[in-house]
Amino acid sequence: MAAPRGTTWKRFREIFSLQYWTKFVFDPGHSFLAMICLLAAEVVINLLVIQRIKYTEIDWVAYMQEVGGVVNGSYDYTTLKGDTGPLVYPAGFVYIFLGLYHITERGVNIVLAQYIFAALYVLSLMVIFDIYRQVKQMPPYVLFFMCCASYRIHSIYILRLFNDPVAMLFLYLAVDMFLRDKWSLGCLLFSFGVGVKMNVLLFAPALLMLLVVRHGTIGSFKYLTICASSQVIMGLPFLLVNPVGYIVRSFNLGRQFFFKWTVNWRFLSEEMFLNRYFHLLLLATHVIVLLFFFWFKWRRLFPGTSFQLWMKPSQSPLSPTQIVLPLFTSNFIGMCFSRSLHYQFYVWYFHTLHYLLWSTPLPVIVRLLLLGMIEMSWNTYPSTDFSSSALHVCHFVALIGLWTSPAYTPVTQTVRAAKLE
Template sequence: MAAATKKIREKLSPSYWMRFIFDPMHSLPALLLLFIAELAVSIFVIWKIKYTEIDWVAYMQEVEGVVNGTYDYMELKGDTGPLVYPAGFVYIFMGLYYVTQHGSNIRLAQYIFAALYLINICVVFQIYRQTRKVPPYVFFFMCCASYRIHSIYILRLFNDPVAMLFLYLSILCFINDRWSIGCLLFSLGVSVKMNLLLFAPALLFLLMITQGTLGTILHLTICALPQLLLALPFLLVNPKGYMVRSFDLGRQFFYKWTVNWRLLPEDIFLNRSFQIGLLACHLTALLLFCFFKWKKLYPGVKLSLWMKPLNFKNLHPIHILSALQ
């Protein structure tokens, strides 16, 4: 009786419940509650907030060209311009094209993207749970507190969520020492949207120290093969057109779509010198990260073109996440 009373008092004490808010080792109940809340919020957004058309119709027009037998990337386009995404995008959105009655069933597409969002947050939750460093209350700010994240997934139907799901799945594989599967998933993400290549330098660094030079070459081959196989129907028709369109590093972006650089006048944003300067700053930042942040995560590591795999079997997930941030 005394033991039962003690247990009841313990569960009624503030310290017992506070650990479900602040203790990373007790995050699962909070994550379950957040998932249920996100499910409800997603349904509410679909029914109560007006859908905004930006790219969905253009996506459907672009893949409709492939459905109609056009495999020349220079001929594929929509209302917003030419098709500028790699082949993985075409296959995935072609599937959505058929499922949503040629893209006309917007409500069904929203439910599909809501499901995609819920899967995405589950993967992200699991990534951070495995670090055992993130207190449960932080997860609230990753999902429920963000209007923009719901907008991107459910109200805009952008292709970014599809690419990011592959990225998060690949990171989950990396922190569980599944580098081959992770590289495959990363490549599939790149095949949806080229933006994921921004993570490639950090991934290359991680591959070099964990797999060595030969292992890195093998894993880069794993990254390259899906790109080749998915793009093959388009490469056979117009290889130059495919590369120019889907991996156009010199593409000019429209000022009206920028968010981060809205503070600048349009003429500066469109100026080629400004864009080259941004690229130079990015490359400089990568070098600084490599020598002053990434190397500090792995003391004693000497980078060279020829490296043997180091013994990082017990590599903590936080080290991998810190490199990929």
């Protein structure tokens, strides 16, 4: 039976009204259209960048030399090295870049590698969009600043071919699985990310809390075992040859960074930058801030949960905010107090910044200004006293905003629970 003529005309006017289309720009619950359009735009942008902007060699050749040693039969980590120094990444990195070594004709076919990393970029965006589709925190227009507006991020993926985006893809896949209450698969993917690069461990403090809340103290051991055993399995060929060499090289938390590459501490003297006591101060501050957020903020996300040594598992799945906010905040705190941030490290938290800022009570204009200043700081090469100072100021303002986030107030939690119902 056909719809009445008046109803059809009303629907027609509704579709072509300004109010109808504004929801696809400002309503977090209607972000799907913006996501599809931005993904299509990103495919075009990545192809244009590959075709028109010159590739810059930094670490790709070194990666190929490092995994080339494995091709030649060496499983002793102390013998694997490239032009930039010894291999310092876990075994997951070796397996993935070993595959790229063969696919790209021993690393010679750079253009093919760029297309692979372009696909990696688009796939990462799809996963990130799926996370934010479930969280429903940011208005769709913010996604533009997450995609097309960052030159540095495109450069890290397709003009530099760093391993950092590979590690972050596994991390975002893991978060997506946590949102689906698939914790075993999520922990396995999280461990794969750590197996590519250790920066993923910055999310670990919040993940440990979530495991204990969702599965209880005893139940969380199962998931920690998945993380640990997968690391052993990945590293087994190297552990059997030289276990000490593998552990020291691939999980070296005390590795020294070069002052010339720092993005965040340029205003310090090189002597202070390299000072071990300064490093210990940063580590202590990092731990203290994490503990403060856990004790005074994160616990508020779980009303009715009694945090104690032996906890019982949650009777229901965790909400998107309960999962994503602590995970992304934990990583952001690690970035704030990092001993050094190099340019490729921007990808460690870039795609989380927008969610974090829109979780604060800061005015929209301040959020956008912070995004712009952070982008400026990461695009300034070489870094300057001003750019690195500005980055710390932005981090501090964002951290204060996260501390005062309305997500931690009981009223906000009640309203969100009502909306979910």
